[in-house]
Amino acid sequence: xxxxxxxxxxxxQTGGSLRLSCTASxxxxxxxxxxxxxxxxxxxxxxVAAHTRTADRTFYADSVKGRFTLSxxxxxxxxxxxxxxxxxxxxxxxYCAASSTGLISLASYFDSWGQGTQVTVSS
Numbered sequence: 875x876x877x878x879x880x881x882x883x884x885x886x887q888t889g890g891s892l893r894l895s896c897t898a899s900x901x902x903x904x905x906x907x908x909x910x911x912x913x914x915x916x917x918x919x920x921x922v923a924a925h926t927r928t929a930d931r932t933f934y935a936d937s938v939k940g941r942f943t944l945s946x947x948x949x950x951x952x953x954x955x956x957x958x959x960x961x962x963x964x965x966x967x968x969y970c971a972a973s974s975t976g977l978i979s980l981a982s983y984f985d986s987w988g989q990g991t992q993v994t995v996s997s
Contacts, residue, residue, distance in 0.1 A: 893954060909924025
C-alpha cells in the first residue's frame, strides 16, 4: 500500500525558508517519479516540482524557479522541497505525489498522493 507522509510545513514571513519532507513507504521509491503540488484556497492544483526516478531530470514551475530546490534520497525513501525566498503567494497546502510509471512530464502521471501539509507565508 502506497503511503506518502508530508511534514515540514508551517508559518513564516516573506523572505523566509521552509523545507518540506515526504516520507514514502509501500512501494519501490527509487523506481517512481516523485513530485510536489500545491493548492491555494479557492484555486486549482498547481504542479510545483518533480524528479524522474533517478533525478536526472527535474521540472520546476516558473513561479518557483530559482527559489525552490527539489531533492530526493532514495536510501531514505524521502523527497525534499527546500523553499527559499518565500512569498505570500506561496501560501497553500503542499502535496507530495508519486508517479508509478516514473514519468513526470504531466500532472496526470502522478497516481498516489499524500494528505498535504500547510504552508503559510505572511507579509
